Amino acid sequence: MTSADPTRVIAIARSWLGTPYHDQASLRGIGCDCLGLARGVWREVVGPEPFPIPPYSRDWGETGPREVLAEGARRMMIEMQPTAAGPGALVLFRMKPRAIAKHVGILTGPDTFLHAYERLGVTEEPFTPSWRRRIAFAFLFPQR
Known part of the structure; x- marks a missing residue:
């Protein structure tokens, strides 16, 4: 599987800037959550x-031991070591130590x-040290 052009991934991701937060939505300019952005x-x-993404509760990441986001991403993306992730990579964050990864971002630089x-x-x-420490998984978007 070949990865998509990171410049294109970043340009498309930036076209979502300013989209309001809306839980479980995925519509540019209308509303999305972090998974909806991805x-x-x-x-x-x-x-x-x-x-299809099944409905999920706001506290879904607080329960259960399964890395649901990582499992889903592995089915369709190219996994890489988090330390190797660069611009254009999708990263999954643990918001608390020892919790499952439940937040998603896209590196832009x-x-x-x-x-x-x-x-x-x-x-x-800014991709601060605090955010860097939280990365649990990293993936590249595949080429169309």
């Missing part, structure tokens, strides 16, 4: 989503990333 970028970079965050919507911000 799904929207997927649709533009790769094509139709390969499987060596020191920036884009994500959808409650109350902020889709924003690009």
Whole structure:
């Protein structure tokens, strides 16, 4: 599997900037959550989503031992070591130590990333040491 052009992934991800936060949504300019942002970028970079995303509760990541996001990403993306992730990579974050990964972002530069965050919507911000420490998994979008 060949990876998509990171420049294209970043340009498409940035086209979502300013999209309001809306739980479980995935519509550019209308609303999305972090997974919805990744799904929207997927649709533009790769094509139709390969499987439906079941409804999920706001606290889904607080329960259970399964790495649901990572398992789903492995089915359709190219996994890489988090330390090797660069611009254009999709990264999954653990929001608490020893918790499952439940937040998604897209690296846009060596020191920036884009994500959808409650109350902020889709924003690009510094990829600080605090965020870097939280990365649990990294993936590349495949080519169409």
